[in-house]
Amino acid sequence: MNRYLTPCLFLLSVTAALAQLRFTPDRPKIDGVVSFTYTPTGPLIGETDIQAVFLRYGSPAQMRLSQSETAPAVPTGSAFVGTIKIPFKEVAGLLVAFQSRNNPALIDHNNAHFYPILLHSKTGAVLPHAVGGQASVLMRTSFPYLLKVKPDWAWAVGQYEQEIARHPTTRPLYWADLVRAKLREGQQGQTRPDYRQTCLADIDAYLTSETANLTPADLRAAAELYTQLNEPQLAQKARDRISSVDHSSDAAQKARVAQIAAEPDLGKKRANFNDFVATLPRSPYRGVAVSAVAEAYFKADKLRELVEFMGAEADPETDPVLLLSFAHQLAKEGRGMPQADWLANRAIWAFGKRPVPPTNKQLAMERAGQIRAAQAVSAHALYEQNRYLPALNRYREIWTSTPPRQTDPTTNERIWLCAQKTSRADSVLPFMLTVVRANRTTASLRSSLRDWQTARLGGTRELATYQHNLALIEAADRRAVVMDKFTDEPAPPFTLMALNGRRVSLASLRGKVVVLDFWATWCEPCRASLPPKLQVRNSFRNVPSVQFLFVNTHETAAKAAVRAVAAKQIGASPVLLDPDRKMADAYGVKLLPSTILIDAQGRIRYRSAGYSDNAQATTDELQQAIEALNDGYR
Structure with a gap:
């Protein structure tokens, strides 16, 4: 080519x-x-x-x-x-x-x-x-x-x-892989028969041009390529040159670690690692080498060897994020649960050994989230081993530090099962009620709670009264969750032409709650999000203090095409035309679809961008936000 x-x-x-x-x-x-x-x-x-x-x-x-x-x-x-x-x-x-x-x-x-x-x-x-x-x-x-x-x-x-x-600065990272690709291209018959000469010339060109910056990894890669090209003498010459490279230099250490990472044979990889730590026991790149070997054990499904290897490494060489990724993958695939639990606990220990500056609140939040994630994996691994009491204790560590609306419904179901299996349902019930109010439950969990409460309260009538009172609390809490997302910023004034030829301005809508939906005909997520939004619109059809406006922006189609889509999907609501994107830019719209709510005083109070396949959640949140503003929330 x-x-x-x-x-x-x-x-x-x-x-x-x-x-x-x-x-x-x-x-x-x-x-x-x-x-x-x-x-x-x-x-x-x-x-x-x-x-x-x-x-x-x-x-x-x-x-x-x-x-x-x-x-x-x-x-x-x-x-x-x-x-x-x-x-x-x-x-x-x-x-x-x-x-x-x-x-x-x-x-x-x-x-x-x-x-x-x-x-x-x-x-x-x-x-x-x-x-x-x-x-x-x-x-x-x-x-x-x-x-x-x-x-x-x-x-x-x-x-x-x-x-x-x-x-061009990426050449040292890619040159060997480029030659390997050319070699495989030739072996597949995708190029001229003289591909060997091309590969040999490329290797020589790189080694010559980078003489002053060669690393052991470069020379090892060259030796490997020469071997594949059936040039044993050139391969040996490349290996002989490795001794001339400073092994203690930063570049040389990085190169050796890269060689460890690139070695496909697990036995050779471990031998290279042992040689590396023997010659450079205090290398700052030891942790990277540890990760490379650990990944190889994980990919080879040698989980016991992985645990043994990681258990022998000191904390500075332990990457807790990597350990957590291993544990999470095992738990997700439903295999190696004892090893998943060990890896998750090792990650928790390693995270705890890494101090966080008191002033770095962002890092502190990130670290707390990482520890909770590791605790969740450990609890899941214990749960899958039918070790319900240790699993419940681990789950308890999570829910005491997690807001109910941020919990996982499936995890909450497992917590309730663990509580029942260990005769601790009464002590866990208060937490279950908080996640019910936060709408973080599964159908199975709700059914189990109803059955348990029916038996506990003495009958279905008492349960109905209990559920009615709980529903009122849930509705209030759901509105509070939405109101937590409210913003407070001035709404830029606008005057746009509607498809029906009339001009619509924000000033003319003063005193109303205005719902702006930004969309385009080419945007499939926009059209997919319309049904739940129109469902909300229809619920306010007879509420004169709420006005829906659908703003067509970032448009590539002709006005006739916009009119056709609007007539078929949107119906009677005003469709405003923003062909030059001025209104979208003024309102900071970066992603379509986007929904913005403006209160009766002309201030932006709510934003939502993108498309969610959870139509019910979209409907509930938008409904709650509009109702809160229409009820006079300030």
């Missing part, structure tokens, strides 16, 4: 992928949420139950466990919609495929290239590793094999070359 064509082909492939997958925002950033709309193609045409299967990726050193995740996709017309949370750091993009839940063998992987979602910086530039990291998914993870995808090494070569061209 002509490498000069690669950027053009990349743009074409992304454009083709976007025909099936659209997402907002169009330039997503870290620590955000991506709302996607997927139109089924190929094997998924006609499927009614589809999920997104995705992998977050970054630099080669950050690929770590590289576990795939799933996100629900809700059918909306001929498409499916959903959301994916982007973590705060160590990620440059997402690769997404779509899979039938009814027939998992049916997968749309975009012709083996997956659907890319590239992350951007604050300035809107594509992040480093967003392109090269896609090839690393093929080279360094099991994601393609999980989805039965045969890697396209010619495509991977193009991705690596683009990354290095865009960000």
